[in-house]
Amino acid sequence: MNDSNVALNPNGGAAAGHRIAQPALHVDLMQAVVHPINMHLAWKRVKSNKGAPGIDGMPIEDFPAFARTHWVTIRQALLEGRYRPSPVRRVMIPKPDGGERALGIPTVLDRLIQQAIGQVLTPIFDPQFSESSFGFRPKRSAHGALRQVQDHIKAGYRIAVDLDLKKFFDNVQHDILMARVAKGVSDKRLLALIGRYLRAGVMIGECVQPSEIGTPQGGPLSPLLANILLDDLDRELERRGHRFARYADDLLVLVKSLRAGQRVKANLTAYLDRRLHLPVNEAKSRVAPIDACVFLGFTFRRGKLRWSDAALADFQHRIRRLTGRSWGVSMSYRFEQLAQYVRGWMGYFGISQYYRPVPELDEWLRRRARMCYWKQWPQTRTKVRNLLALGVSKKAAILTAISAKSYWHLSRSLATQTGMTNDWLYAQGLVSIRGLWMKAQGYT
Numbered sequence: 034m035n036d037s038n039v040a041l042n043p044n045g046g047a048a049a050g051h052r053i054a055q056p057a058l059h060v061d062l063m064q065a066v067v068h069p070i071n072m073h074l075a076w077k078r079v080k081s082n083k084g085a086p087g088i089d090g091m092p093i094e095d096f097p098a099f100a101r102t103h104w105v106t107i108r109q110a111l112l113e114g115r116y117r118p119s120p121v122r123r124v125m126i127p128k129p130d131g132g133e134r135a136l137g138i139p140t141v142l143d144r145l146i147q148q149a150i151g152q153v154l155t156p157i158f159d160p161q162f163s164e165s166s167f168g169f170r171p172k173r174s175a176h177g178a179l180r181q182v183q184d185h186i187k188a189g190y191r192i193a194v195d196l197d198l199k200k201f202f203d204n205v206q207h208d209i210l211m212a213r214v215a216k217g218v219s220d221k222r223l224l225a226l227i228g229r230y231l232r233a234g235v236m237i238g239e240c241v242q243p244s245e246i247g248t249p250q251g252g253p254l255s256p257l258l259a260n261i262l263l264d265d266l267d268r269e270l271e272r273r274g275h276r277f278a279r280y281a282d283d284l285l286v287l288v289k290s291l292r293a294g295q296r297v298k299a300n301l302t303a304y305l306d307r308r309l310h311l312p313v314n315e316a317k318s319r320v321a322p323i324d325a326c327v328f329l330g331f332t333f334r335r336g337k338l339r340w341s342d343a344a345l346a347d348f349q350h351r352i353r354r355l356t357g358r359s360w361g362v363s364m365s366y367r368f369e370q371l372a373q374y375v376r377g378w379m380g381y382f383g384i385s386q387y388y389r390p391v392p393e394l395d396e397w398l399r400r401r402a403r404m405c406y407w408k409q410w411p412q413t414r415t416k417v418r419n420l421l422a423l424g425v426s427k428k429a430a431i432l433t434a435i436s437a438k439s440y441w442h443l444s445r446s447l448a449t450q451t452g453m454t455n456d457w458l459y460a461q462g463l464v465s466i467r468g469l470w471m472k473a474q475g476y477t
Contacts, residue, residue, distance in 0.1 A: 062220040065153045066146075067108050075149040079141065079253070087140030088122045088236045096141045107142070114222040118143050120234040120241045121249050135203070137235055137249025147230065147254035150223070154257060157217045162260060163267035168281035169256035175329045176384055178278040179338060182285060185276040186323055186336045190287035192294045193326045196301060197317035201282035202255065203247040206310045207231050210248070210262050230254065256281065262309065269304055278328075285328050294320035330382065339387040348378055349397075356401040358408045358440060367405065368462035371398075375464045383473025395466040402463050403453050404444035423452030 065071060079093070086092050091099065110116040121137030139147065159170055167178035198204075211228055218224055231248055234241045248255045259281055270277050270286065275297065277286040286301070288294045298320050305311045323333045330344040340348075354360075355371050375398075410416045416434035421427065425448050433448035443449060459465060471477050 062153055062218060063112055063222045063226075066149045066223065067111055071149050071152055072145070075145055075152060078148050079144050084141075084144065085124070085138055086122075087138050087143065088119055089140050091141055093141050096145075099142075111146070111226070112222070114225055116146075116226065116229075118146075118226075118230050118233040120236045121251065123235050123237045124251070134250065136251040139249075139252050143230070143233075144253055146226075147252050150227065151254050151257050154214075154218070158257070158261055158264075161217075162264055163271060163279075165270070165277050166260060166264070166267050166279050168279065168283070169260065175280050175381070178280045179329060179331055179384070181278045182287065182323075182328060182333065183336060183338065185278075185287040186333060188276070190276050190289055191323050192288045192291055193321060193323045193328075194286035194288060194294045194298050194301070195319050195321065195326050195328070196284045196286070196298065197314040198282045198284070198305070199312040199314035201311065202250045202259070204311055205248045205259075205262060206246060209309060210258060213261050213265070214258070227254070227258075265309060266301075266305065269308075270301075273300075280329055283329060285326070287323070291320060331385070334387070337386040338384055340382045340385045344382060345390070348382075351378075352398060352401065356398075356405055358405065364405065364409065365462060368402075368464075372462065372464045375466060376469060379466065379469040379473060383470050385470075386474075388470075391467050391470045398466060399455060399458055399463065400441075400444045402458055403449050404440045406453060407440050407443055407449060420448055420452045423457065425452040 119140045121139050124136045125133045167173045302313045327341045332339050413434045417430045420430035429448040
């Protein structure tokens, strides 16, 4: 088999455990990008992330067949510096605060190439990044950033400088970014290709809008490029001796007084404008006690982590949608979707150290599940028959079934709770919020 095709064969090829040796500055980096092992690893990552089609409409399932026919030609174009990326497809997604965020969805082919580039560049740049940078880095996470903030609070730094970079990804200056990329990359073909990705444009409707500024959110390469650019900011903060944590463009600097915080905020605002040409959103930036700040969806009350009110409201909104009475799906499918969402949410927010709302949320979720079952038993005789089968007395079953009270009210009746017990609901597939929280805390 031709080695240029091995990497893109989803059912075979090079072993996933193999790694490309860290390339040095003078190495032919484009050869490392298109190396079969590197491409195979990139394909595995792109495939696992799934994602919507780009402007060509190609779903990820159709890509292997396309690659077997066209990859040799594409590979040669990459090596010769002739490859031209496609524009990204503009998609607007809602934000928790009610606004919208613009995403740029590349084609599957461009996602693959960007992922392959990122795998080659990460070993070059990542070891140089600050220990206080946590976003989109190997073996680092938002949880690490939150724990670092807690450490600074324990050390007496309880005033936060909360800086919001105004539409960061939309305001990245290409020349400033590429100058920093060029410090670690000498391969002119690769530099030119990254520049083309930055300038590929955005498809809006039937028109392609040029992109002379910014890097689109949605591509695999954008997070690494963001870290490369903001590394200057990290170094400046370290040079000044500041305590901070950064996750992508979310930055929190910890100081000991409001006066120091105001001075730091003014200096950093000027630095970002002068050095990186990145504007600060003054309306969303502030200096305040750490207890009053939200960072990565969490608050810090007396140094303890709690999920924010906004995060909880978003969670409850999503649960209401998944347990809506008008959603005409089976309970097994509903519980499957619920489990997927709740496990994901608790996998992130389960590190909250505030227990009080956990049992209340658990009870609320069970009540909504009982309401859904009651809605799916439309006939009085069906309600009576099912309650009797669940061990409810005949009198209680009949009185509850003929009641004119609301579904929500009856979901908390003695009959529905006696029949649809907590254990019975869990046996049907409902997840326990308390159980997931206990697991996240290390109690089980």
